[in-house]
Amino acid sequence: MIIDTHMHEKTYSSDSFLSLEDIVKKSKSMGLDGVCITDHESNEIKDFAHQFSKQSGFLILVGAEVLTHEGDITVFGLDDLPKEKIHAQQLIDLTLKTGGVAISAHPFRHNNRGMGKFIKNVQGLSGIEAFNGSTFPHHNLYAYGLSSELSIPALGASDAHTIDAIGKYATLIPGNIRDEKDFIEAVKSGRVSPVVYSNNKYESLDINQMLYNKPIYKEAI
Numbered sequence: 001m002i003i004d005t006h007m008h009e010k011t012y013s014s015d016s017f018l019s020l021e022d023i024v025k026k027s028k029s030m031g032l033d034g035v036c037i038t039d040h041e042s043n044e045i046k047d048f049a050h051q052f053s054k055q056s057g058f059l060i061l062v063g064a065e066v067l068t069h070e071g072d073i074t075v076f077g078l079d080d081l082p083k084e085k086i087h088a089q090q091l092i093d094l095t096l097k098t099g100g101v102a103i104s105a106h107p108f109r110h111n112n113r114g115m116g117k118f119i120k121n122v123q124g125l126s127g128i129e130a131f132n133g134s135t136f137p138h139h140n141l142y143a144y145g146l147s148s149e150l151s152i153p154a155l156g157a158s159d160a161h162t163i164d165a166i167g168k169y170a171t172l173i174p175g176n177i178r179d180e181k182d183f184i185e186a187v188k189s190g191r192v193s194p195v196v197y198s199n200n201k202y203e204s205l206d207i208n209q210m211l212y213n214k215p216i217y218k219e220a221i
Helices: 020-030 046-056 088-097 116-121 137-150 180-189
Strands: 002-007 034-037 059-062 064-068 071-076 101-104 127-132 154-157 169-172 193-198 201-204
Touching (some): 020 034, 020 046, 020 059, 046 059, 059 180, 064 088, 071 088, 071 180, 088 101, 127 137, 127 193, 137 154
Parallel strands (some): 101 127, 127 154, 154 193
Antiparallel strands (some): 002 169, 064 071, 071 101, 154 169, 169 193, 193 201
16 A cells, blocks of 8 residues: 655644645545645544545544654654653653654754654654655655664655645555554554655655755745
């Protein structure tokens, strides 16, 4: 399955222009099999998202993007999000304690929201968002290099806040993902790899080609 693992919906992410209806319609047209809604410091959309998932027949998973003192982390399986800003290791530990996964989002984005090389100082990350569609290509390449160096699974995601950003990168997961539990297990097992939307379909990434790509989008939050 091909899943866009980092997106923002406008109800709980004030910087997003996307409704769930927008997300599902566009994602289906691109050939995505599912999406993850990861609003800023919120998973409150969960009940509505799961309802809409059944209604639309399209997989919608819910996590959250949490800003720690060291940078943004997307978490899945952590129902009770911290009420105040905490350190990255604390958030990772909380997430692992509940059986979830923590993924470093856009680690080399230059807006004080990426963990960067601080990733080397934490333990327990289940993934690195190596390819983020709202991040400059050279920052993505740094993230991919770090995921390879540390042998931490690399994921792809759009980090979409607008309709044209949906699905630029996504994550390929073998097998059937039915819910957050399946997604968490797949990430934990390392059965994930980033893909890029090119020529109206999803393809494996050509790292050499990326070296010459110019950014399409401005960096998002």
